[in-house]
Amino acid sequence: MKPLHATTRELLDFLTAQPQEVFDLAGRIDTRRYLPRTFPEPLPLIISHQRYPGYRRMVGENWMHWHDYYECFIALSGRGDFRVGHDRFQFEPGDVVLVDPLKIHGVMQMEAAHTALVILFPAQLITSTGAQLDQGFLSAWDHRDSDLMPVLRGSDAGAADVHAALQDMTHLWFGKEKGREPWLEIKLHFLRVLFQLGQIMSSGQQTSAVPLDRPEREQRLRRALDHISLHAHEPLTQPAVAKAAGMSTSRFRAFFKDTTGWGFAQYVRDLRVERAAKLLRETHDSVATIAHMTGFADQSHLMRCFKAKYASAPLGYRRKHQEQ
Known part of the structure; x- marks a missing residue:
């Protein structure tokens, strides 16, 4: 330092x-x-x-x-x-x-x-x-x-x-x-x-320091995240979310990444894993049931994504948090 x-x-x-x-x-x-x-x-x-x-x-x-x-x-x-x-x-x-x-x-x-x-x-x-x-x-x-x-x-x-x-x-x-x-x-x-x-x-570009389309970007982002939150447990496609935001799929892909700093697939995957982790902490449901409830294709898919995020298998994560 x-x-x-x-x-x-x-x-x-x-x-x-x-x-x-x-x-x-x-x-x-x-x-x-x-x-x-x-x-x-x-x-x-x-x-x-x-x-x-x-x-x-x-x-x-x-x-x-x-x-x-x-x-x-x-x-x-x-x-x-x-x-x-x-x-x-x-x-x-x-x-x-x-x-x-x-x-x-x-x-x-x-x-x-x-x-x-x-x-x-x-x-x-x-x-x-x-x-x-x-x-x-x-x-x-x-x-x-x-x-x-x-x-x-x-x-x-x-x-x-x-x-x-x-x-x-x-x-x-x-x-x-x-x-x-x-x-x-x-x-x-x-x-x-x-x-x-x-x-x-700053870069020195002062002509329009606040993006003129910010209110529109905020509205589109809210609509997209509302749709994802409501439907994350279902098969969720980027075109469907783009439609909810009132945009074409290609434009939405760039918009989501530029606005939030996250890719669409990354955001959805992390949201699903977080919801699965919450269910592991708060319920006794099986991993297969939780995978179905949170939008994963199957138990194996959840386990791969969960381990990548938490460096722990779902059941190991549950035991750790139930012991605390």
Whole structure:
């Protein structure tokens, strides 16, 4: 780990001392893997210092999910392994991780000591007027250089400027005084954070930083995932899902991969295996019955896919979880 700038160390020390929120994904993700959020008014922004005592239940592909709002987090303690779409990388204290809207993402591994400052916001916080100039603030997400992973290392050039803006913003956020509402100041410093991230990570193409078809993409993705969720236990074809999304099969194939970062077949297979794992944990049904209930051609097909994902045969997985 490279030495961190003094500004970064000050930020980590300050944030680590702030009140923590216990976060657990259990029960929050719906059948489409969507994680909903309700944003407050007058400033639709969520900032929280999170810890994860149930982290053992929250890592790996079982907990991969997506959402339609923007996210970034700053690792404060502990290291981990994160995946966003097809990108997978390590993170450590001081790193700023960007999570793209609609991309399937999640922590693959993390240390028990991991804590993070998590920032969530809808596009409307920045682009309510639709002006392209405002849309440029989101360029670190929407026009990130294709050669870059979605992570700013704490020791990277420019990271100290991002951390300085974060420090000014979080001092206001966590130091809010009763009767005083510093929302404009908080948004001002947040815009500084976004601007600095864009300067470092964007490709420089600012003409339409927020894709103009995003609402349509969100609607099509929701329809596709709704159809998959409802019919995953049946023989499921890509043309049928493409039809549900209102697209041709060839266009849907590229759309699904580009939007979520996952291939269609990979997504369906993993969803079926996850449902099979849940049934193994919670029922005494046979492997053959579970294979039929979750859309696999037969027991052998489930066993191959299950072992590839969990490095364990279904019955071994059941015994392990029933003993816990």
